[in-house]
Amino acid sequence: MRSFAYLALAALLACAQAGAETPEQLAQQVRDAENAFADTMARRDLERFASHLAEDAVFFADTQALRGKAAVVEGWKPYYQGEKAPFSWKSETVEVLPSGQLAHSSGPVFDPQGRKVATFNSIWRRNPDGTWKVVFDKGCNVCNCGKP
Numbered sequence: 001m002r003s004f005a006y007l008a009l010a011a012l013l014a015c016a017q018a019g020a021e022t023p024e025q026l027a028q029q030v031r032d033a034e035n036a037f038a039d040t041m042a043r044r045d046l047e048r049f050a051s052h053l054a055e056d057a058v059f060f061a062d063t064q065a066l067r068g069k070a071a072v073v074e075g076w077k078p079y080y081q082g083e084k085a086p087f088s089w090k091s092e093t094v095e096v097l098p099s100g101q102l103a104h105s106s107g108p109v110f111d112p113q114g115r116k117v118a119t120f121n122s123i124w125r126r127n128p129d130g131t132w133k134v135v136f137d138k139g140c141n142v143c144n145c146g147k148p
Helices: 002-018 023-042 046-051 069-080
Strands: 053-061 064-067 093-096 102-110 116-126 132-141
Touching: 023 046, 023 093, 023 102, 023 116, 023 132, 046 053, 046 069, 053 069, 064 069
Parallel strands: 053 132
Antiparallel strands: 053 064, 093 102, 102 116, 116 132
């Protein structure tokens, strides 16, 4: 009976390891989540935007931080009003911790004419159900250093 329990445990561990995701797969999951998050702006869908946020999310806005999902949604509501999106973004780089629990996504932010105006940085946390949620977000303006 004891040997059966060991065999069952070994089989379960083998299945779990066989199903383990590679760093590349995890990075792609985050990239897909980030781009779906960005798509909420293009589609003008504030409710879907909110679905990508962790309850304890912190978004940096100018000189203050918006703390918590409700505050972030309220702070971003003006960006979702009107027919045209005031900006867009897309993920360019993603790095995932070896634990597979946290990831950094970064990329350009564009104005409505397609000019790069900023760079965003988002930290994503993986939930026990495998979904990724944004926990931190901060953008920084494009530097025009050395340009007249």
